[in-house]
Amino acid sequence: MTDRAIPEATVARLPVYLRALVEMAEASVGTTSSGELALAAGVNSAKVRKDLSYLGSYGTRGVGYDVAYLIHQVRRELGLTQHWPVLIAGAGNLGHALANYKGFSERGFGIVALVDNDPAKVGTRVGRLRIEPVEAMERIVRREEVAIGVICTPAGSAQSVAERMVAAGIRSILNFAPAVIVVPEHVSVRKVDLAIELQILGYYEQRKAVLADLAVGH
Amino acid sequence: MTDRAIPEATVARLPVYLRALVEMAEASVGTTSSGELALAAGVNSAKVRKDLSYLGSYGTRGVGYDVAYLIHQVRRELGLTQHWPVLIAGAGNLGHALANYKGFSERGFGIVALVDNDPAKVGTRVGRLRIEPVEAMERIVRREEVAIGVICTPAGSAQSVAERMVAAGIRSILNFAPAVIVVPEHVSVRKVDLAIELQILGYYEQRKAVLADLAVGH
């Protein structure tokens, strides 16, 4: 396994496996199997084995995987051995919630700054952070070596904030604004659109109702 | 196009097209093309045409799509002609932020209740809502005809809350807790894990660094 290309679908599942493995380690489980891990991650065992095989042959036939060793390997592959300073743009409800979210810093993603373009908000405190003006972004990114930017602004400001982030040197963006943002090729973007998630659920919910109607013979 | 099976990947993109179309309509754009829509949705035009073709043949060759008519068709397909009452479990930072989020109600997903198991929180107000005890869930779901449940609790409570939701009659769940939840087959679950999104970005960020090193000849 000397090739360094892990399928996207696998990359998206590795953090799920990692979380399950860490829980096992905390419960003093020393060894696990693809079946057990699959159960904890909500997938099937063939997928677990295939996914882990992209990292290398870290299991033992007839036995399974050493939990601690596998944690180490998944961490290394995901780049979690280093820490990733994060900047959040937009100090509305969501920005606040994310700035206070424990799950980020626990996993090495420390929020180092929160910026907003509303002068009334600048200077106020959110946890340990003081809200800074958007203009300070470039300076902060350089000083704190920010790698990842999170956009929590309204849709209308998302593109300009993204451009500012890119200009400041950020190469990875997590976009919560309900808007498509366009960035240069070397910048990675992932988007989370809360309303869209509900709409997708709505579609399947409606389908269930329609199918139930058909079954009844409507 | 009498077959009623739209690929999952397409379903996930329809809300994105819808948002772009609504913006066009608001800007008084009467007609659009797959290329224009693709640009606004951040995909390519072949994908737009293929996706829309699953809904039916609603375009006109040489001309494009009528924006208002297409909005209607996408809305109908997604089941957005009806409204979907939503219940949120967990009134922490995220639960608060979601309860106040305008984007939901704007799209027909009204938050009708917010429940929490912390007696200190029960009774306090969040916007127009009063936080209710978890025990009230069954009654609320029946009374308000809740279709969708959103889990914003800590990981440890996610499974029990999910079970409570299912017992109360909810068949669609959006899970923000960093935990895998197990539900009966007839229940749809989508999960949004904020820390996982950052970990995925971290992976690609790290890759860029490694590749850059290689290019320099390290």
Place this chain on the structure above:
DNA sequence: TGGTGTGAAACTTTTCACAGCT
């Protein structure tokens, strides 16, 4: 002329099934 609708090709992801090792 210009843009849709769609088969067919290319690619990605999932699942199967079993050889091979402990």
Place this chain on the structure above:
DNA sequence: AGCTGTGAAAAGTTTCACACCA
């Protein structure tokens, strides 16, 4: 005896390319 690792098959998704038609 049991569980990994992995080719090969199957399923799903994206892209291509062009016939067709307003």
